[in-house]
Amino acid sequence: MVFRKILKRMISVGLTTVIVGTLMMGCGSKANVGGANSDPSKLDPVTLKMYLIGDKPKDFDEVYGKVNEIMKEKINATLDISFLPWSDMTTKYQLLFQSGENFDIIFTASSWGYYSQVATKNGFYEITDDMLKEYAPNIYENEPKEAWEQAKINDKIYMIPSDQVEYGTRVFGARGDLMKKYGIEKIENYDDLEAYMDAVSKDTESGIKVIANGGGQNLQYPYMMEKYAFGGIAGVPTPSIGFDVNDQSGKIFAYVDRPEYLEYAKKMKEFADKGYWSSDSISSKATRDEDFMAGKTATMVWNIGSVADRAERMNKTHPEWDVQVADQTTGINRMINTYTNNGIAINSISKNPERALMAIDLLRYDKDIYDLTWYGIEGKHYKADGDDKYTSLDGSDGFPTANVCPWGWYSQKLGRSPADEPPIVGQIKDKWEKEYTVTNPLAAFSFDDSNVKNEMAAVGNVITQYGVPIDLGMCSDVEEAVKEYKEKLNEAGFDKIYAECEKQVAEYMKQHNS
CATH class of the missing domain: 3.40.190.10 (Periplasmic binding protein-like II)
Incomplete structure (x- = not known):
């Protein structure tokens, strides 16, 4: 109910109704990987180096080992993840680009993740419609139009924004x-x-x-x-x-x-x-x-x-x-966050930008990969409750659910909410939406x-x-x-x-x- 009200308000100020189509497409489907990545046997194997923000949890390698099994099968690629600690974010994020470090994918954000600062220094790879159609068809089909508008810098797009409607x-x-x-x-x-x-x-x-x-x-x-x-x-x-x-x-x-x-x-x-x-x-x-x-x-x-x-x-x-x-x-x-408050970008010097985009499409729309990167291993870190709820288990200390920097590929289509979320959270959000939300x-x-x-x-x-x-x-x-x-x-x-x-x-x- 709260989301529907927020959605109505967003549409009233000109945001796209693409979100509605996204919500109606269901939550349990697998990503439809098409185009150039339809036959992984014809693709050379690559390792994609990726940066996430935060500290590496102890079960990370186990979880992403399973992610890489699926990535390998679907696009003949694996992810090699490095972490940029929160305490180093302000001093080291932009240095990754200034130093010419060789990596492919990184979390970014417009308000706090140096998106425009790096993009205007040619640090990010330009994302075009043709690339999306060929290498990220699910993102091309589902991303709200307003998200792309928000991501434009000098009429060019350098990130794939989240499609999340959220308060910051x-x-x-x-x-x-x-x-x-x-x-x-x-x-x-x-x-x-x-x-x-x-x-x-x-x-x-x-x-x-x-x-x-x-x-x-x-x-x-x-x-x-x-x-x-x-x-x-x-x-x-x-x-x-x-x-x-x-x-x-x-x-x-x-x-x-x-x-x-x-x-x-x-x-x-x-x-x-x-x-x-x-x-x-x-x-x-x-x-x-x-x-x-x-x-x-x-x-x-x-x-x-x-x-x-x-x-x-x-x-x-x-x-x-x-x-x-x-x-x-x-x-x-207060305002609702822009879509670009969380997103994913490709390094401008990436040797495999097309495969990186294919990987991002899977992170966002492959159900198994999505659940792994957001919630961990079912039965160890979380318990699934249908297609749209989850409960954190005691083992989540090894892979904190929804907190290992997956925010850049949030998907309205596949996202889960905590089954045991305190009722006060919904009450607070409802109060914010009814009484204190403005647009600007x-x-x-x-x-x-x-x-x-x-x-x-x-x-x-x-x-x-x-x-x-x-x-x-x-x-x-x-x-x-x-x-x-x-x-x-x-x-x-x-x-x-x-x-x-x-x-x-x-x-x-x-x-x-x-």
């Missing part, structure tokens, strides 16, 4: 046993959340920190952007330029120029001084969920699906923790950095050197730190990036409104 809004995981201990009845807004976090920070004898705020600066999105109903411009240095999701005019702004940014910076200083996170967070490699799942922190923050997954797994191993999904965003408007033309805009490549690199370095310490509250004088940050940004050429972005947005809005 961050929520928190919270320990119900600690809430009870500290007399916190509910968490429905930021005041409730901070009352809980303050209580945890004051209980120094427990040894539990509030949050693992290492690499990724986990509170940027919920506290710098979503709290104020700000959206981010895709393709600019992250985070730097945004817009008000409630403003349809196309007006943009630099976060650092907003009074809300100073308010955010002071809040992070307050949290750091209260000991919410470790003093070594600026160099920490901590992920957003590991310490929470180990009982070392009292909260984690991520999208609602990921938080619900961790809550479900933790409550199986530690039912006494009573882990809950806490939505602090009541009363705040800038959600689909992506900045082309072709004219400011040197400035992009310089500004990225400034964000790391001067912005991250502010995110972590590690500055003695917040106002002076923000002032210095602004000065360093402009010295690095941020004003030129901003002017170029304004120019492109104006042209985009002109076309949008015509």
Whole structure:
């Protein structure tokens, strides 16, 4: 019901009805591999090198060994997977292309996965209609038209977007046993959340920190952007330029120029001084969920699906923790993610781009491969419940269901949802859809950095050197730190990036409104 309502809203603002056809085609079919890949015996064997984001789970080789058996049979290819840890994402992703590393396939995303930055530097292979028809017929047949429009950079496509309709809004995981201990009845807004976090920070004898705020600066999105109903411009240095999701005019702004940014910076200083996170967070490699799942922190923050997954797994191993999904965003408007928020791309120097595309088609539409890459081995990592539900098993620690970076090939046609998903998840999503969902033309805009490549690199370095310490509250004088940050940004050429972005947005809005 929720999806149908969201779909109706999407269609009302001009998105394609191709999704409807996708949903009506059923969930149990095998991929129809056709064209050049119809006879694998005529294809030379190849190994496709692929990069995923995250840390390699212990059962990964076993699972992907089974994936490769099917790949070998169908397209005479196997996948050789490397992982780029979350903690290295910001520093090493683009270096893979700058160094000329030889690989074929990689996860990408418009808002957080460097899609436009790499595409405009000729790092990704152009995907054409003819290629899709020949080597990825299932993707060609099923991908929503709007997804292709969102993926265009200078009228060319360099990624295969997910076809998922999802919210990216961050929520928190919270320990119900600690809430009870500290007399916190509910968490429905930021005041409730901070009352809980303050209580945890004051209980120094427990040894539990509030949050693992290492690499990724986990509170940027919920506290710098979503709290104020700000959206981010895709393709600019992250985070730097945004817009008000409630403003349809196309007006943009630099976060650092907003009074809300100073308010955010002071809040992070307050949290750091209260000991919410470790003093070594600026160099920490901590992920957003590991310490929470180990009982070392009292909260984690991520999208609602990921938080619900961790809550479900933790409550199986530690039912006494009573882990809950806490939505602090009541009363705040938000948008549905673009399709390009998750996707897959081919390296421009790949020696086998056609076979890579064939492999992506199988990842997306072969039922056996899809279930393996998303959920693991049935009976060991998950239990199938019909064609569209699953239950994680105790063995999923070896291959966390839906969390080994399969998001780039999500398929509405084959996707499963957790059979034991907490009812609160559906209730929260339904509330968001009914009361707090808006559309904005800038959600689909992506900045082309072709004219400011040197400035992009310089500004990225400034964000790391001067912005991250502010995110972590590690500055003695917040106002002076923000002032210095602004000065360093402009010295690095941020004003030129901003002017170029304004120019492109104006042209985009002109076309949008015509």
